[in-house]
Amino acid sequence: MSTLPSDCDRALAAGAAPARAQAALHPNLVLCTSILASSLAFIDGSVVNVGLAAIKRDLDGGGADLSWVVNGYLLPLSSLLLLGGALGDHYGRKRVLLGGILVFALASLFCALAPTLGLLVAGRLLQGLGAAMLLPNSLAILSATFTGKQRGRAVGIWAAAGAAAGAVGPLLGGWLIDTMGWRAVFYINLPIAALAIFMGWRFVQVSTCDKPVALDPLGAVSASLGLACITWGLAEASAEKQLTMWGAIALVAGIAILLAFLWIERRAGERAMLPLKLFGSSAFSGLNLMTFLLYGALGALMLLLPFVLIQSLGYSAKQAGAALLPFPIVLAIASPLMGRVAASHGSRLPLSIGSLIVAGGFLLALRIGPGSYAATVLPAMLTIALGMACVAAPLTTAVLSSVDGRHTGIASGFNSAVARGGGLIATALLGVMLTAQGRALLAPFHVAMAVCAASAAAAAVCAFVWVRSSNTPPK
Known part of the structure; x- marks a missing residue:
């Protein structure tokens, strides 16, 4: 799955349980630390998607086994994200953040050295565990370090940096794969992780909670x-x-x-870990069903598109990475505007209309095949990106307003996990496509895009039926 749009995780910071603000000596360096740590979790998915074709050739992977290169990462990240945040509240956010970065770095080295596909999948599972530890705690630290308008500014900078990383990641990954091989995309994590560990150890100052949080x-x-x-x-x-x-x-x-x-x-x-009374809110249940359907379709696209471009249409890894570039650029430019629209007029229409636009983009993807990039791939990518820009920020607002204030942190964390879970299930269903070669890939790819269009349209129905027209949280 690709790097998830950063607004999907923005709610983890915006909806974190209230914490005592800690006066940091170097708050901007704490922000840099959070960005570095989060970038490890975000970039790795998109880079590996671009490298799947090379991994398949080198390690002779079958479809089901190859899908686990992606799902081995998404599984622990989806299921342990909430526990990772609770561990930080219980044992200290700085400690769990540094531990998560270290686990991620060691797992990246293991992946880079893996001689077989099975060992590579094992390394990806460890990477997902590290990401589940570092991601929620990097954002909780950000939320605890800044207050008021400064917190909003810091989260905005973090989101913009995530979008930039999403734009550069596939392109950089493709260049590394073409010049040095797929193992380089794991080696590149090591200096980033080392810098993040040093900065986190040196500059992050966040106290533990006064009341230890129960674990599950x-x-x-x-x-x-x-x-x-x-x-x-x-x-x-x-x-x-x-x-x-x-x-x-x-x-x-x-x-x-x-x-x-x-x-x-x-x-x-x-x-x-997940209080079931949250599902007493029909808006919360509907939003998560919508998230699963929409982000599952997006995960399928970001897995299949670079694979099809390389295996069927003769793109290099660098060209396939560049083909994804319009998505994060449009998302970064348009998402803040739609966030303001949702704040003023409610989330229901942006979520419904945005999902329908995404469905239209998937229908345009049925035209992807022999022909120029500008005529086949680009229109679909621009349309899907525009639709997701309508959805990403309003989804955060809607999730936070669907539950009472005491549960916003859990609700937003669960929604982020559901988004990754959608990609997890989509990837599992696409194992058969990862066994195909050449132009034989195009027919099943078009079938998958048609299914994704239907899934996005169903997400629009969920938003229209279950999301409240206002953004007022329940009492």
Whole structure:
């Protein structure tokens, strides 16, 4: 999956549980530390997508196995994001942030040295664990360091830096793959992580919470296992083009474990990783269904497009990375404007109309094939980017206003995890496409784009039906 638009994670900072402001000696350096740490989590997904074709050639990966190069990262990030934030509240945000960066760096080195696809997937799982630790805590530290208008300015700078990283990441990754090979995209994380660790150790000063936060390890483990079983079962069925016995067993086990997760969370009450009473809000439930449908479709596009461009249309890795460039540029320019529109007029129409525009962009993607980039790929990318710009910032506003003030941090963190979960499931379903070669890729790619268009249209219906017309939080 590509780097998620930064507005999807902006709510993690904006909706963090209130924390005592800590007077930092070097607040701008704390902001730089947060940007460096977050960039590790954001960039890696998009860069690896561009490198899938090279990894397939080098390590001789099948479709189901190759999809786990992406899903191995998304699985722990989706299921452990909330626990990562709770660990920071419990043990100290600085400590968990530095630990997450270190885990991510060591996992990146492991990935770079991996001699087999299985070991590469293991390294990606560790990367996802590190990202789940560092991402929520880097934003919580940002929220605790700045107050008032300065906090809004800091989050805005962080979001702009995330958009810039999203723009440069695929292009840089493609250049590295073409010149030095796919392993270089993991080596590049090491100096960034080293600088982030030094700056975090030297400049971040955030106190621990006065009241230790209860952890929910059983909930986190059951959520991870359930998602892993379902993801593996879907990937197996996709690669084999039928539901095999082992795939069916995995799916049934995954559903059973996730039902057990719901039972565990219900018994845990307020100590739960995900308090189930949040779903008493129809707006919250509808927004998360919309997020799953829309970001699942986006994840499918960002996985498949560079793969198809390289494998079927003869693009180099650098050219495929450059082909994605219009998306983050349009998103960075247009998202702040739509955020102001949503703040003034409510989120319902921007979310509904934006999702419909995204659906139209996916229909334009049916034209992708032989022909110039400007005539085939560019119109689809610009249209999808414009639609997502209508959605990204208003989604943050809508999520924060769908629950009471005590649960905004959990609600926004869960929505960010759902966005990644959508990409996780989409990637699992696309294993069959990762086995195809040459022009044979185009027909299933067009089928996938048609399904994505339907998914985005369904997301528009969810937004129109369940999102309130105003942004007033419930009492």
